Amino acid sequence: MKLSVFLELVEIKAKTASIFPFLLGICYAYYHYKQLNWLNLLLFFVAMLLFNMAVDINDNYWDYRNAEHTSSQDFRQKTNVIGVNHLNIKKIGWLNYSLMLIAAIIGIWLVIRVGWLLLILGIFCFAVGFLYAGGPKPLNSLPLGEFFAGFTMGFMIFLLAVLINVYPQVPFDWQFIGPILLTSGLSACAIASLLLANNICDYQEDIDLGRHTIVRYLGVHKSLILYVSFWIIGYFMLIVAVICHFAPWTLLLTLLITPILFKNTKQFFAVHIKKQTFPLAIKNLFIATLTQVLCFALGLFI
Numbered sequence: 001m002k003l004s005v006f007l008e009l010v011e012i013k014a015k016t017a018s019i020f021p022f023l024l025g026i027c028y029a030y031y032h033y034k035q036l037n038w039l040n041l042l043l044f045f046v047a048m049l050l051f052n053m054a055v056d057i058n059d060n061y062w063d064y065r066n067a068e069h070t071s072s073q074d075f076r077q078k079t080n081v082i083g084v085n086h087l088n089i090k091k092i093g094w095l096n097y098s099l100m101l102i103a104a105i106i107g108i109w110l111v112i113r114v115g116w117l118l119l120i121l122g123i124f125c126f127a128v129g130f131l132y133a134g135g136p137k138p139l140n141s142l143p144l145g146e147f148f149a150g151f152t153m154g155f156m157i158f159l160l161a162v163l164i165n166v167y168p169q170v171p172f173d174w175q176f177i178g179p180i181l182l183t184s185g186l187s188a189c190a191i192a193s194l195l196l197a198n199n200i201c202d203y204q205e206d207i208d209l210g211r212h213t214i215v216r217y218l219g220v221h222k223s224l225i226l227y228v229s230f231w232i233i234g235y236f237m238l239i240v241a242v243i244c245h246f247a248p249w250t251l252l253l254t255l256l257i258t259p260i261l262f263k264n265t266k267q268f269f270a271v272h273i274k275k276q277t278f279p280l281a282i283k284n285l286f287i288a289t290l291t292q293v294l295c296f297a298l299g300l301f302i
Contacts, residue, residue: 005085009060009092010053013282017153017194018052020289021187025161027296028183031248033166040113040164047106048157051129054099059133059140061092063209079205100130114164117172121160128152141211145199146192150230154188155181179246185237186254186292190285193230196223197281201274224269231261231284238292248299254291261288 001009022045030036064082082092104126111119128148132139139148159180163172170176199206199213200223206213215223238254241247264280271277 008081011056017191021157022161023293025158029162029165037165043110047103050099051103055129057096062133143214146195149195150188150192154191155184158184182241183247186234189230189234190288194285196227200272201278250295250299253295257291
């Protein structure tokens with residue numbers, strides 16, 4: 001397999017959706033607790049990245065498999081990376097499970113270092129990651145896909161990146177979880193909006209493939225309104241987090257990129273075609289999460 005095909009298979013362009021929440025978690029941990037465990041962070045980063053890659057391979061694998069039972073054969077041969085590049089479906093399956101296994105082994109090592117609480121949270125993340133794309137009725141083909149994507153990647157990765165630095169010295173209670181939930185709100189909503197944008201673009205394709213995403217129930221127009229609502233809710237949570245002193249005031253500088261996000265969203269509203277305007281939704285996620293990291297990091301030095 002060529003490197004370019006492998007990078008497409010693991011959807012390398014989407015990895016910012018997990019890397020930036022991880023970096024935000026590091027900033028948060030240092031801002032509040034002034035301690036970082038670099039070995040734990042390295043182990044978690046490698047396990048997270050490998051598992052994220054496995055999830056995307058799993059997504060492409062099951063999309064290809066499930067399309068076999070529909071009338072949409074064009075999707076397998078002209079859209080799905082496995083069919084387009086004539087990849088061996090069995091080898092892709094083994095690659096998928098191999099990455100999951102390596103990530104699980106590193107995760108167990110991390111559990112030994114941190115504690116059993118990490119195992120419980122890790123099992124939840126692994127279950128969501130597999131069920132998100134795995135099986136005949138994956139989460140990404142149901143109305144709950146946006147919630148699980150935003151919650152797991154935007155919030156749980158952030159939470160775990162903090163937890164592995166301070167647990168068990170810091171109790172795992174709502175005083176610990178609540179501020180993280182608010183501070184990670186914009187990232188979680190931005191990730192959910194990206195999946196929603198993807199489903200808006202794939203509206204007809206999802207119908208042909210028998211998927212029942214939230215767009216199928218709301219329709220495209222109401223889904224576009226929901227897309228904007230995600231961003232409004234995310235920004236509201238960010239402002240509240242700063243007001244409550246859960247994050248430095250510099251995080252408010254993220255508001256300065258609003259005109260860029262508005263411009264991209266306006267274009268996406270006008271034309272929502274996968275190859276033409278979906279990259280604008282990816283840009284919105286990248287710009288927003290990158291700016292958050294930079295602004296939070298700036299707050300550590302001011």
